[in-house]
Amino acid sequence: MPSSVIAVRGLKKSYSTPAGDFPALKGVDLDIDAGEFVAIMGPSGSGKSTFMNLLGCLDRPSAGEYILDGRPVSAMDKDDLARVRGRLIGFVFQGFNLLPRFSLEDNVALPLVYANVERETRRARAREMLDKVGLGRYAASMPNRISGGQQQRVAIARALVNRPRLILADEPTGNLDTQTSEEILALFETLHREGITIVLVTHEPDIAAHAQRLVRFRDGLIVHDGGHVPEDHAEPAR
Amino acid sequence: MIATLLGQAWHAMGANKMRTFLTMLGMVIGVAAVVLMTAIGQGAQLAVADSISSMGANLFIVLSGSTTSSGVRAGGGNAPTLTVADADAIAELPGVAAVAPLHPGSGQVVYGSNNWNTSIYGITPAYLEVRSWSLAEGVPISDSDVRSATRVCLLGRTVVQNLFGNEDPVGKTLRIRSSPFVVIGVLAAKGQSLDGRDQDDTILVPLTTAQRQLFGVSFQGSVRLINVQAESPEAMDGVERDMTALLRQRHRIRENQDNDFFIRNLTAVADSAAETTRVMSLLLGAIASVSLLVGGIGIMNIMLVSVTERTREIGIRMAIGAREQDILLQFLLEAIIISVVGCCIGLALGVGGALLANILTKTAVVISGSSVLVAFGVAAAVGIFFGFYPARKAARLDPIEALRYQ
Numbered sequence: 088m089p090s091s092v093i094a095v096r097g098l099k100k101s102y103s104t105p106a107g108d109f110p111a112l113k114g115v116d117l118d119i120d121a122g123e124f125v126a127i128m129g130p131s132g133s134g135k136s137t138f139m140n141l142l143g144c145l146d147r148p149s150a151g152e153y154i155l156d157g158r159p160v161s162a163m164d165k166d167d168l169a170r171v172r173g174r175l176i177g178f179v180f181q182g183f184n185l186l187p188r189f190s191l192e193d194n195v196a197l198p199l200v201y202a203n204v205e206r207e208t209r210r211a212r213a214r215e216m217l218d219k220v221g222l223g224r225y226a227a228s229m230p231n232r233i234s235g236g237q238q239q240r241v242a243i244a245r246a247l248v249n250r251p252r253l254i255l256a257d258e259p260t261g262n263l264d265t266q267t268s269e270e271i272l273a274l275f276e277t278l279h280r281e282g283i284t285i286v287l288v289t290h291e292p293d294i295a296a297h298a299q300r301l302v303r304f305r306d307g308l309i310v311h312d313g314g315h316v317p318e319d320h321a322e323p324a325r
Numbered sequence: 326m327i328a329t330l331l332g333q334a335w336h337a338m339g340a341n342k343m344r345t346f347l348t349m350l351g352m353v354i355g356v357a358a359v360v361l362m363t364a365i366g367q368g369a370q371l372a373v374a375d376s377i378s379s380m381g382a383n384l385f386i387v388l389s390g391s392t393t394s395s396g397v398r399a400g401g402g403n404a405p406t407l408t409v410a411d412a413d414a415i416a417e418l419p420g421v422a423a424v425a426p427l428h429p430g431s432g433q434v435v436y437g438s439n440n441w442n443t444s445i446y447g448i449t450p451a452y453l454e455v456r457s458w459s460l461a462e463g464v465p466i467s468d469s470d471v472r473s474a475t476r477v478c479l480l481g482r483t484v485v486q487n488l489f490g491n492e493d494p495v496g497k498t499l500r501i502r503s504s505p506f507v508v509i510g511v512l513a514a515k516g517q518s519l520d521g522r523d524q525d526d527t528i529l530v531p532l533t534t535a536q537r538q539l540f541g542v543s544f545q546g547s548v549r550l551i552n553v554q555a556e557s558p559e560a561m562d563g564v565e566r567d568m569t570a571l572l573r574q575r576h577r578i579r580e581n582q583d584n585d586f587f588i589r590n591l592t593a594v595a596d597s598a599a600e601t602t603r604v605m606s607l608l609l610g611a612i613a614s615v616s617l618l619v620g621g622i623g624i625m626n627i628m629l630v631s632v633t634e635r636t637r638e639i640g641i642r643m644a645i646g647a648r649e650q651d652i653l654l655q656f657l658l659e660a661i662i663i664s665v666v667g668c669c670i671g672l673a674l675g676v677g678g679a680l681l682a683n684i685l686t687k688t689a690v691v692i693s694g695s696s697v698l699v700a701f702g703v704a705a706a707v708g709i710f711f712g713f714y715p716a717r718k719a720a721r722l723d724p725i726e727a728l729r730y731q
Contacts, residue, residue: 145644145724166648173646180728184641188340200329201646245645 091154092252092284093119093142098151100137111137113307114151119286121252124279126295127288129304136257138304139288143176143255144168156252173201177246181258183238185230185245191217192226195245202249216244220274236267243274247283254278256287260294272297330651334659337631345663348627352667352707353674355617356700360675362613363696365682366606368689373602376518377595381456383422383561384592385553387415387568390585405547406585409532411575412551418567420560425452425552428532430540436488436499443484445501445528447535447548455554463495463510466531474533478506481525482514501528502539561592614703620667621707628660628715639719640727653720660712661705668704672697 100112112134119125129135140146141153144160147168153160156175163171172178177198185194196213204212217223220240222233230238239259246254256275260268276297279285289295303311338345389407412426428447433440446452449471453459460479470477478501485494494508515524536542555564565588572586632639639652676697679690 140725143644145728166650169643169646169648169651172644178644184637184644184728186638186641188336197642198645201642201648201651206329249646 090121091118092121092123092156093117093286094152094154095142096152098138098141098153099149100134100141100146101149110307112141112148115307115309117302117309117312119284121284122279122282123300124275124285124298125287125300125302126298127286127302127304128290128292128295133304134307135288135304137307139255139257139286142253142286143178144171169201173198174249175252177243177249177251177254179239179242179246179254179256179259181261183230183235183242183262185238185241187230190227190229191222191233191241194230194241195248198245198249212248213244216248217241219247220244234267235263236270239263239267239271240274243271243278247278252284254283254285256285258288258290260289260291268294330655330658331662333655334662337635337659338662341631344627348623349663349667349670351620351623352617352664352704353620353671355613355620355707356668356671356704357675357678358613358616359610359700359703360672360692360697361678361682362609363606363700364675364679364690364692365688366602366609367691367693367696368683369602370599370606371691372689373595373598376516377592377599378457381552381554381591383555383558384455385555385561385565385568386589386591387411387551387553387572388587388589389547389549390587405542406576407548407551409546409548411572412548414571414575415551415553415568418564418571420556420564420567421553422556423451423455423552423554425449425455425554426532426548427452427550427552428535428540428542428548429550430535432502432539434484434488434499434501434528436494436497439488439490441484441487443481443526443528445530445535445539447532447539448529449532452529452552455552458515459513461511461513463508465510466529470531471533474531474537476504476506476534476538477509477531479510479512479529480508481512481527481529483523483526484528485511501530504538506530558592561590565590617703617707621664621711624660624663624708625711625715628656628712629718631659632656632715632719635719636722636727636730639722640724640730643722643724644728649720652722653716656716656719657709657712660716661708664704664708664712668701671704672700675700 095115095117098112098115099110101108101110103109115134115138127135127138137146141148144155144163148161151161155171158171160168160171185191186197189197192210192213195216196209199209199212214223214226217226220243222237222240222244225233225237230241233241243254243259254275259275260271263271272294275285275287285298287294287298295301300314301311302309387407389405407426409426412424415421416424426449429444430447431442431444433442448466450466450468453465461482463479466477466479469475478499480488480494488494488499489497494511497508498505499508500506512525512527512529518524530539532548536546536548553564553568555561568588569584573584576585578585642652676692679692682688683690
């Protein structure tokens, strides 16, 4: 049996609203193996964001089971979830989400602070990751001194610094132009070749085309799970 | 970990220097006010305690009664009802430490081309002890001076200044009401009494000399007042009761007649003065504490703004592994740093201000280690107390909401 990084069974999530409970996820089953590069697509309100929040341990499901790297996440308390976020998952956001007043090196090293890593080790690992994304010489710069594409590369370096089992990227190219997007995707593909598991949410079919596997959400359920992007289902970019 | 958090807190505060400074200023002013007001309040208490002890501790003054002639009453101390024999009898009572009969008057004093009008007290050697008065130079009036009514005198500091200037008065002869007196000593400076009289504007002569040669008396041995010192504050009530009974008996006063003497308890006056300053210093402290409280509320206000502003940052930190307690600690630390640093600056300003007030206005100030410690402790507690709510608010944020916050 291939080692499955993510195993989701009957995952449900509903939000209570004044109009009653709103089911955002209605029972999702999904397995993602180590080293896979998966794209998740779906219109707004399809439940894909909710699903990503659950995968990222930012939220807990109403029902169902989520096993991350062999650990049952559904049963964990808040502190355990925080620990899992810090050590097993690397987040890449649409808006980069670097801390503005910290140097690139400090930004990349921040997850290690919460993982109680020694200062010297933190510095060395952060430098290593910045070199990996090609920004080693900007280590002491502030985030507002570099371009959007470079900021996203720093964010990827930050996601990688704790050697996570899984990278969760939520519209990582949403704020970038086409050429920069290609550069970022090239970086993801490099990571994929190195064996890192990547789950990427996107609206754009040509971005999703870089992935090996496409999962499509609609109305809180998975409606497609396959190896390629079917052109007839491609949706217009927003 | 703590070192890193401290560094990050410093970083966050440095990002908004003006705001951090203003928040800190609230603490600075609060702590400085507490330290300064406490120093001044305790200084005032000390000054009162000093003037009380300069008056003599546990002291009664027994005044002779008033005379009435043609319906005009002359006030206490005018009727010749007390005698040296009364004083000797009082000295035998239990609980009495010392008795000093006194015959006061005033007169013109001349030395060379200078003259000065001052109060002149006829005393016995016990007087200096009862009033806790010491000599700056020379020798005190002795029992033999009193027995033989010698013409010797002790001068108060003010009298020395007005008659002798820089000259050394001991051994010189001056004239009191035209009679020559030899100066045998100079009294130590005593300063003002509680009611503002200059206690150093005085000449002391032997009691008998005052009675027989300077002022004259209605009959042998009569005195205007007697200072009585009790052994302890607790003994004072008993002494006052016994003294009243004794004097009524000695003066043959019948059951339904009024006393022909008055007994004043000086400690009661002193106590009320001490109580007044104590209340004043409490009041000062209370007002200063209010400003400390306001400073604390300022910290809370700014921390709440800061949490709202940095909601997104909190979300990012949570996403990359920060636990609730990490976020709590981060914001709490910022509040504590602001209050502790503000407190240190406030302490320096308060102590400096107190010393300056002392130099400029001669106000007595007391800077006690305990009041400084208390101010420091309270400031730290204020920082924790008012920093906790915003910090907890930050820690309880939902990471998803926080990440989405614009």
